[in-house]
Amino acid sequence: MxxxxxxxxxxxxxxxxxxxxxxxxxxxxxxxxxxxxxxxxxxxxxxxxxxxxxxxxxxxxxxxxxxxxxxxxxxxxxxxxxxxxxxxxxKVNIKLVRTEEFGSVSIAARETRFSQESSATLMLTGDLNVGLVPWIVQYRIEDPYNYLFKVRDVQRFLRDMSEATMRLVIGDRSIDEVISKRDEIAVEARELLQKELDQAETGVHIATIEMKKTDVPEAVQPSLNEVNQATQEKEQMIYQAKEDYNKAIPAAKGEADRTIKAAEGYALDRVNRAKGDAARFTSVFNEYIKAQDVTKRRLYLEALKEILPKMEQKYIIDSEQKNILPLLNLGKQNGAGK
Known part of the structure; x- marks a missing residue:
């Protein structure tokens, strides 16, 4: 109808x-x-x-x-x-934190991928050692438009750039730093990786990079142990030398300072004594100029005062006395008569 x-x-x-x-x-x-x-x-x-x-x-x-x-x-x-x-x-989830793991794939779960991941984490360090460096990258999508339309395979690009960045950071450090400074390496790698992802306009924000336990291949483990032992012995010898140095050098410096102080004191004493003697001589000389006879007599009396107490027997005779030889034997005659 x-x-x-x-x-x-x-x-x-x-x-x-x-x-x-x-x-x-x-x-x-x-x-x-x-x-x-x-x-x-x-x-x-x-x-x-x-x-x-x-x-x-x-x-x-x-x-x-x-x-x-x-x-x-x-x-x-x-x-x-x-x-x-x-x-x-x-639909794009921008809150979900996604994870990419490197070097930690289970053999039982992914046998075909294990060798690739192991080779990806086998890296050459700055001191020409080889280390197994596993790590985890956690990220989320920050710009859905860039994530969907700017890069063809963002996940693959992220994995390749993560490996390249980590190799760059590890290549600038020694094997000891790679083993002991994992947090510092993770921070540096995150900054470099985020910079590369931003330049490529991937729309991805790196939340964190976590470094797992770094080790060396089994084939070089004995050699590394010997190197570590030699390094420890070297450090021990250095510490022992520093300890001996810290003991000997301060003691030598103290002895040198003491000798210098003693020499300075002795020099000061000698100078002061010389100045005092010179002043005393000058004062005596000035008085001698004023009254030569009195000064001569005083000097003569002072000299006798010092000499006479040291003499055992004293004979006082007149200057006009003659034939004084018998007097010198009086003491012996008296002693013989006893």
């Missing part, structure tokens, strides 16, 4: 009310499509309606493409788009 469009238009021009709902439903029921065409139309309409509605979960964003071209990015929630074949939605 066809619609009476002319009558409907006349009613609208006259300002009459549109047909009642029951009349509208009756007309729809009376309208029949030949065969199963009505069912096909309903199925197509249902399919189109389901492809026009989509839901973005929390932590995700929806990237809409129209005939393959990027149009817009939608946030979490219920959204509408054009039917399938016209617009396509790709």
């Amino acid at each position: 066809s619609w009476d469009w002319e009558k409907l238009k006349e009613q609208q021009k006259k300002g009459d009310m549109p047909p009642q709902i029951d009349e509208f439903v009756k007309k729809i029921n009376d309208f029949k499509l030949p065969g199963g065409a009505f069912l096909v139309v309903l199925i197509i309409a249902a399919l189109l309606s389901t492809t026009m509605v989509y839901t973005v979960k929390p932590g995700e964003v929806g990237v809409i493409q129209r005939f393959g071209k990027y149009i817009r990015t939608t946030q979490p929630g219920l959204h509408f788009k054009l039917p399938a074949g016209i617009e396509l939605v790709k």
Whole structure:
């Protein structure tokens, strides 16, 4: 049954009310499509309606493409788009932290990939040693547009750049630093890797790089042990030499300072004594100039005062006395008579 469009238009021009709902439903029921065409139309309409509605979960964003071209990015929630074949939605989780492991693949789980991962972590250090360096890269998608459209295979690119960056960092360090300074290496590798990923516009943010236990291949383990032992002996000898140095040098410096101080004291004493003697001589000389006879007599008396107490026997005679020889034997005669 066809619609009476002319009558409907006349009613609208006259300002009459549109047909009642029951009349509208009756007309729809009376309208029949030949065969199963009505069912096909309903199925197509249902399919189109389901492809026009989509839901973005929390932590995700929806990237809409129209005939393959990027149009817009939608946030979490219920959204509408054009039917399938016209617009396509790709959901990207920007909160999920993804993990890439290097050198820790299980043989039982991935036998075909184990040799590749082992060779990837076999690295040459700056001191020409070989080390097994396993690590983990954790990252998340920061820019969905760059992640989807700027790089063809972001995961593969990330793995290749991670390996290249780690080899660059390890190649600048010795095997001892690679083993003992893993945190420092992880920080430096993260900064370099993030710089490369930003330049390539991958839309990836590196959350962290975790360095696992670094070791050496079994074939070179004995040689490394000998090197470590020799290094320890070398350090022990250096510490012993420093200890002896710290003991001997301060003692020698102390002895030298003491000798210098003693010499300075002796020199000061000698100078002061010389200055005192010179001053005393000068004062005596000045008095001698004033009264030469008195000074001579005083000097003579002072000299006798020092000499006479040291003499055992004293004979005082007159200068006019003659024949004094017998007097010198008086003591012996008295002693003989006893």
